[in-house]
Amino acid sequence: MSTPTLTGQVIGQAHYATRALLERAVAPLGLTFGQVLALNVLADGAVERTRIAHRITSTLKIDKSAVHEVIAGLLDAGLARLDESDAEDPRVRLTDTGHATQRRVSAAVADITARLYGDIPADEASTVARVLTLVTQRANADLAATSA
Structure with missing residues (x-):
């Protein structure tokens, strides 16, 4: 078997195959890939909404409105809540259910x-x-x- 050449296609195939395994593993939890990333951002404590948006837009190369949908999904599912103490840029934190879900994702x-x-x-x-x-x-x- 010949050694493959490093190309974007080879990298992409590895990425998509790995991502498919992760998406299959988190499907029973009702999570999207973006929500998995957001859970990981929030795993160590509350994070400002704009910082979450920056992390996910820079990782997934999606626009901020899509990230706000990801965050809204976590809030609606009871996995995260807003800390309204700073209304200008509220911090988002995981609920107990969110922490348990994030631990399951980490295990997967x-x-x-x-x-x-x-x-x-x-x-x-x-x-x-x-x-x-x-x-x-x-x-x-x-x-x-x-x-x-």
């Missing part, structure tokens, strides 16, 4: 990660991580340059 991610990456030698995994981080930085720089 850990299981998928162990199955997919567990037997890859550490030096190879480190190299891939460095390369993909560099590709992501370059793509983000190109996106920033072309949107300005």
Whole structure:
């Protein structure tokens, strides 16, 4: 078998296959991929709504209105609540149910990660991580340059 060439297609196929596994794992929880990301952002405590929007828009490359729908979905499902103490930029925090759900998501991610990456030698995994981080930085720089 020949060694594949590193291309966007190869990276994309790995991303979409992994994402499909995650989406299948969280489907019984009624979560979207965006909501999974938001739960992870909120796992360590309350976060300003604008900061959540920035994190998710920069990760998923979606607009802020889509992120506000993600947050609204978490609020409607009782997984998060608003801290109205700062009405200008309210903080969003997980409810007890949200924390329990986020722990289930983390367990699913850990299981998928162990199955997919567990037997890859550490030096190879480190190299891939460095390369993909560099590709992501370059793509983000190109996106920033072309949107300005």
